[in-house]
Amino acid sequence: MPKLLLDRAKTLEPRNPNKSTGLFGGESSGILNWNDIAYPHWYKMYKRLVGNYWQADEVNMSSDVKQFSALSAEERDAYLKIIGLLSTLDAPQTRTALLLSLYATDPSVQSIMAVIAQQEAVHNESYSYVLSSVVSLDEQNESFQLGRKDPVLLKRNEHLMAQYNAFVEEPSLENILKTLVYTALLEGMFFYSGFAFFYNLARNNKMVGTSTMISYINRDELEHGRFIAELFRATLAEHPDHNTPEFVNWVYDHFQQSVELEIEWSSYVLADVDGIDLDEMAGYIKYRANKMLRIMGLDEVYSEHVDNPMKWIRAYVDNFDGTKTDFFEQKSRQYTKTSDLNGFDDL
Ligand code: ZN
């Protein structure tokens, strides 16, 4: 199939209709009326995203500052490595959300991507914030060097990086669809072994400030994953010529490859951490992959992992429906409005 490159969407083009004629490669004036968009239910997604607003320095790190030195050497090492990993996910995601927006010819997608990009920027900031609370500048810098130097992390990120950069070089519809697949993996699977490490600390009453922050990031990523999966499905439905067995097999292959790399990474970084069972973690990773495939309109590939094998994790995110007390009780969540839009995906 020839790779036709897409033009970047026009910023304002009054000759085009306000309601977009296509998500990518379509026409729209650039004027956004949320009551006249091609996919009306995306307004709810936008509202949920905006409703999750938070900032890094709202999280109180004072008990973490005291506790960090009391962690085991293995826990401290994993803590720094996992923050290093998370920074390699949120940094490219800030920019990829922008790049997708530049080619999206639907102004509702542009606005949603703007909010996602803003949240990824906050996630990045939060890693600097927590590290600066608990370790010296030298150790902070070392943690942020891991994405450039750690061979297991580099291997794990290699395919994501290749696809994200391919989209920059060649903004074809095919590369947009493949980038959405990797974005779904990132938002819906790549973060989660890292999140689990912090929740495991929290259930042992360790580093609760960091885990609170991680749970806010987690909540954002679940919403991002949900939107990206919808965007993927809608884009594929608009371009049935791309919905070929070859492409669908590519998606399954890359999901399976990503799961294997994620299991390898988690076995490496969590090997000596008390309280995490690596087989259970592998099952959790497969469960997350299944979940993303399902919301992308595809079939699950791990039939034995349709249920969450790490049920204890749910306690750390399920309390975001606005009706219960924040599990961590770190701060009042004044930004979160209780509304019927604030439903929450289970992990
Ligand atoms: Zn993020």
Ligand code: ZN
């Ligand atoms: Zn995200």
